[in-house]
Amino acid sequence: MTIRTPLCDLLGIDIPIGNAGMAGGTALAPLAAAVSMAGGLGAIGGIDQRGPAFLREQIHAVRAATDRPFSVNLIAWILDVAPAFLDVCIEERVPSVTMSFGDAGPHIARTKDAGITVIRQVQTIAAAREAVAQGVDVIIAQGGEAGGHTGSVATMALVPQVVDLAGEIPVIAAGGIADGRGLVAALALGAQGVIMGTRFVASEECTTSAHEHREKIIAASADDTIFTDVFDIVDGMKWPAGISGRSIKTVFAAEWHGRESDLVALRAEIMAESGTPNEAPVRAHSAYAGQSAGLIHDVKPAAAIMRDIAAEAEAVLAKLRT
Numbered sequence: 001m002t003i004r005t006p007l008c009d010l011l012g013i014d015i016p017i018g019n020a021g022m023a024g025g026t027a028l029a030p031l032a033a034a035v036s037m038a039g040g041l042g043a044i045g046g047i048d049q050r051g052p053a054f055l056r057e058q059i060h061a062v063r064a065a066t067d068r069p070f071s072v073n074l075i076a077w078i079l080d081v082a083p084a085f086l087d088v089c090i091e092e093r094v095p096s097v098t099m100s101f102g103d104a105g106p107h108i109a110r111t112k113d114a115g116i117t118v119i120r121q122v123q124t125i126a127a128a129r130e131a132v133a134q135g136v137d138v139i140i141a142q143g144g145e146a147g148g149h150t151g152s153v154a155t156m157a158l159v160p161q162v163v164d165l166a167g168e169i170p171v172i173a174a175g176g177i178a179d180g181r182g183l184v185a186a187l188a189l190g191a192q193g194v195i196m197g198t199r200f201v202a203s204e205e206c207t208t209s210a211h212e213h214r215e216k217i218i219a220a221s222a223d224d225t226i227f228t229d230v231f232d233i234v235d236g237m238k239w240p241a242g243i244s245g246r247s248i249k250t251v252f253a254a255e256w257h258g259r260e261s262d263l264v265a266l267r268a269e270i271m272a273e274s275g276t277p278n279e280a281p282v283r284a285h286s287a288y289a290g291q292s293a294g295l296i297h298d299v300k301p302a303a304a305i306m307r308d309i310a311a312e313a314e315a316v317l318a319k320l321r322t
């Protein structure tokens with residue numbers, strides 16, 4: 001038996017697994033193309049300092065590698081000030097756009113009008129209700145275990161509640177999932193698929209830019225992450241209320257978490273250490289990753305990650321039936 005859900009037909013994929021479109025150069029064309037070619041939903045992290053023209057290049061690179069469907073992830077509150085990232089997706093008629101963090105409302109109608117499948121990632125029940133009212137095609141329920149920016153409701157509680165209110169709209173689970181057990185658990189909660197970020201950071205195709213990001217994930221257990229604003233303060237970013245970043249607890253995060261106002265005051269001095277105006281010094285780099293880091297022990301090709309998870313999920317299902 002292969003694990004297949006109605007979501008697969010909606011998105012034109014074979015396996016209900018996707019990679020998170022991780023911004024800032026983490027999920028670029030090589031990862032998106034590898035996941036899509038392996039039958040999943042590959043995604044590009046669309047927001048990048050290199051700008052909308054760079055996103056267009058990434059879209060072209062995925063299309064040069066495969067004609068399978070893929071998604072572009074856009075951070076909604078950044079679109080409010082930089083709508084050109086969405087313009088590129090619309091001009092390029094990408095198969096789907098995933099929006100997260102902030103009120104995606106103003107951007108959803110024009111994306112749908114362009115015939116693009118709209119996926120909205122939510123962290124709360126209120127946002128899930130809003131997404132239903134906005135007529136999105138798919139909702140990702142992202143739990144607080146997730147790596148990167150997220151909310152604070154756990155995946156186990158969030159997913160079934162979002163499923164209950166989503167009606168016919170398929171729900172994808174994200175946060176804390178890194179193996180076949182997690183996939184089966186997500187399906188049991190009523191999700192029709194999973195999105196994984198942390199697991200795919202430790203893939204061969206991930207173009208991780210942060211220093212020793214993968215090594216830190218492989219060395220970490222579930223106890224080693226922190227939910228914090230310190231990296232946003234360093235980056236000079238103001239995220240929507242209720243959203244913070246989950247990262248491996250680096251020396252810098254441990255030093256400044258809880259002392260945010262001191263960090264605000266010293267930010268300019270810390271930034272000056274790097275010698276470049278917009279880039280944080282090495283010691284202040286995030287290593288965004290979720291609590292699933294403790295399940296990840298190796299760097300593998302994306303296709304192997306997907307194959308192994310699908311096989312493990314089938315073995316778990318068979319065992320549950322005995």
Ligand SMILES: Cc1cc2nc3c(=O)[nH]c(=O)nc-3n(C[C@H](O)[C@H](O)[C@H](O)COP(=O)(O)O)c2cc1C
Nearest residue numbers: 020022023100146147148175176196197198288290
């Ligand atoms: C390094 C990293 C970067 C991320 N960047 C984004 C992003 O740009 N946009 C977004 O919607 N989610 C982002 N996320 C969150 C993912 O979309 C996803 O919800 C999360 O990774 C799922 O949890 P997991 O890390 O436990 O698999 C990021 C996650 C990580 C680990």
